[in-house]
Structures are given as structure tokens and as C-alpha cells.
Amino acid sequence: MILNGDHYRFPKYFCQCYNKDKVRNTKGGINLAQNELAHALEILKSHKVRLTPQRKTILNYLITHHTHPSAEMIYEDLKQHDDSISIATVYNTVRLLVDYHLVIELKNGDGSTHFDYFGQPHYHVVCENCGKIADVFAPEFSRLNQQLDEITRQQTHYLVNRTDIEVKGLCPECQAKLGLLHNR
Numbered sequence: 001m002i003l004n005g006d007h008y009r010f011p012k013y014f015c016q017c018y019n020k021d022k023v024r025n026t027k028g029g030i031n032l033a034q035n036e037l038a039h040a041l042e043i044l045k046s047h048k049v050r051l052t053p054q055r056k057t058i059l060n061y062l063i064t065h066h067t068h069p070s071a072e073m074i075y076e077d078l079k080q081h082d083d084s085i086s087i088a089t090v091y092n093t094v095r096l097l098v099d100y101h102l103v104i105e106l107k108n109g110d111g112s113t114h115f116d117y118f119g120q121p122h123y124h125v126v127c128e129n130c131g132k133i134a135d136v137f138a139p140e141f142s143r144l145n146q147q148l149d150e151i152t153r154q155q156t157h158y159l160v161n162r163t164d165i166e167v168k169g170l171c172p173e174c175q176a177k178l179g180l181l182h183n184r
């Protein structure tokens with residue numbers, strides 16, 4: 001992966017937080033997103049995947065939105081700017097990106113499927129009340145994942161494809177709504 005650095009310090013908050021520090025984050029975010037897009041397109045090209053403008057638009061959307069959108073959310077956003085994109089194209093494209101390990105699939109509490117461009121390894125915490133998904137970037141994450149893979153292989157002799165770590169909890173908004181924050 002090309003990426004390291006600034007883009008991923010504010011992934012989940014990307015949309016909100018670039019207002020705060022508009023110039024720096026917008027500029028850095030866009031440059032890094034362009035690198036990431038070029039990198040992802042390279043991978044797809046090397047697998048001889050046909051890169052239609054619609055596929056590129058959907059890939060770019062996922063690279064620049066760390067909001068864990070569903071296919072429907074992607075479609076609702078994109079159709080306002082591009083009427084050549086259908087919901088079927090969104091479904092097919094996210095499926096394709098999942099197959100090439102550029103995007104991961106996430107289920108939230110209500111069983112709906114959400115998508116996440118997976119540039120830098122991270123795991124997710126899901127609110128059991130409202131289903132909101134947040135990113136967690138832990139320095140030890142990759143090492144822990146490797147250890148879990150090894151332990152799994154040793155104990156079960158399975159060939160491990162991937163490890164999904166998911167933490168469940170209550171988001172700050174739901175804690176406030178449920179009156180669990182009144183001591184702060």
C-alpha cells in the first residue's frame with residue numbers, strides 16, 4: 001500500500017473535520033486520495049478488470065468517504081451528480097471491489113451491509129443501539145491479527161483467509177440519549 005500518514009488520521013471524521021482545518025486537510029486529503037485511487041486502479045488493471053467511468057466514480061467515492069455507506073447510500077449520493085449510475089452498477093462494483101480486497105463488507109446491527117475502502121488496517125466498533133460503525137486504528141492491530149491467524153491455524157489446521165475483529169458497544173450519541181452520560 002502506498003498510503004501511510006495524514007489521510008488516515010481522520011478517516012471517519014473526514015467529511016466533518018476538514019471544515020475545521022479546511023486548507024490543510026482538504027489539500028492533503030485530496031492528494032492522498034488521488035494516490036490511493038491510482039494505486040487501486042493499478043491493481044484492478046493488473047487483473048484486467050474493465051474500468052468503466054462508473055466503476056471509477058464508485059471506487060473514488062469509497063476512497064473519499066469513510067462513512068461506511070451501504071450500496072443504497074452510495075447510489076443516493078452519486079445519482080445526484082451522475083445519472084449514468086444505476087443501483088445495479090453500484091451493487092456489481094462494490095462486489096467486484098470486495099473480491100479484489102480493496103473494499104471490505106461490514107454488517108451492522110440491523111443486518112444491512114456496509115462498505116469500507118480498506119487502505120490502512122483497522123477494525124470497527126458497532127453501536128448496538130443505532131448501528132453506527134466507527135473506525136479504530138490500533139498500533140498493535142496487524143500484529144494481533146497475525147497472532148490470531150497463527151493460533152487459529154495451530155489449533156484447528158484451518159487455512160485462514162481473513163480475521164474480522166468487531167467490537168460492540170454504545171456510541172456517545174446513544175449514551176447521551178439513554179442518559180448514560182450525565183456524570184460528564
Ligand code: ZN
Binds near residue numbers: 127
Ligand atoms: Zn448509537
Ligand code: MN
Binds near residue numbers: 068116122124135
Ligand atoms: Mn472502517
